[in-house]
Amino acid sequence: MDHKKAHGILTEYLKKGNNRITPERFQVLDAALDYEGHFGADDLYIKMKNENYNVSRATVYNTLELLAKCHLLIKRNFGENITRYENEIEKKNHDHLICISCGKIKEFSDQRIKTLVNEICSKMGYEYSGYSFNIFGKCSKEECPGNKKSDNNEN
Amino acid sequence: MDHKKAHGILTEYLKKGNNRITPERFQVLDAALDYEGHFGADDLYIKMKNENYNVSRATVYNTLELLAKCHLLIKRNFGENITRYENEIEKKNHDHLICISCGKIKEFSDQRIKTLVNEICSKMGYEYSGYSFNIFGKCSKEECPGNKKSDNNEN
DNA sequence: ATTATTGCAAACGCTTTGCACTCCC
């Protein structure tokens, strides 16, 4: 997403909530938008440290939470007990296929999922807030360790 | 699930894989089967400690992993960065609705999900191994904090 | 006897916390 537009959204959100407009928050936003793919809070903190941003770890953690709240980032969890973030907001809704051999994460998109989710929420009497859908399997890439002919033990 | 049957499955699995049949593994299995609802490895360790089982933390962690591999338990992750286990193997496949206000976890079951997962795997060229599907929302229970009339801030 | 498994405590990695300092409003 274009940084200028994102800054606008964040500014708006902060004003609306009576939160303060601080340079650190925009630095975290910029770094997050520049990060390719999914990242953990600490990943971003390290990257920012290397790139001579000057923002503390606590602020990175807090701000990412904030950015998720105003939908500039999406929070993900791929079953590794780590919170990951994703910045590709303008992409249409998508979910993830995770290869259990090589760990690569592939996106897919199927609008039936959202329909199903809405239907289930209303049937069960829940006010929808979000969902998480991950599929685990072995991918078909040649370089994927699960596909070497020599290597077929389970583990 | 009936403990005797579960013991049989574990014994079989251990023999097949040339793993050793140790009393600790069956103690962890018993304690896990007796645990109501979803639990983390540490929860189980503490409970076993209180009930005078004598199994170390490391063994509890290792054995739960093992029990998940032989499908006596299911591994779950509800987006809290904690691995949880569930023992209700005989229940039919189900997924979870998590209330973002009161934290309660409700199960639901919809066979279209599995169909969708299979279809996506084959379309994307993945060999299916598992999936994780959680829906987040506000439940309609009166006691749920999100439903008190007085309390309508976001947070 | 061999070696997988255990127990223990320490280390690990991600995240949160406490508190003094800063600086946005």
Add this chain to the structure above:
DNA sequence: GGGAGTGCAAAGCGTTTGCAATAAT
């Protein structure tokens, strides 16, 4: 000037690891 936000370091928590002791085969 008041209080939200920050930085820092330490603590927290679930989990993993290293290694010596134990026990299943």
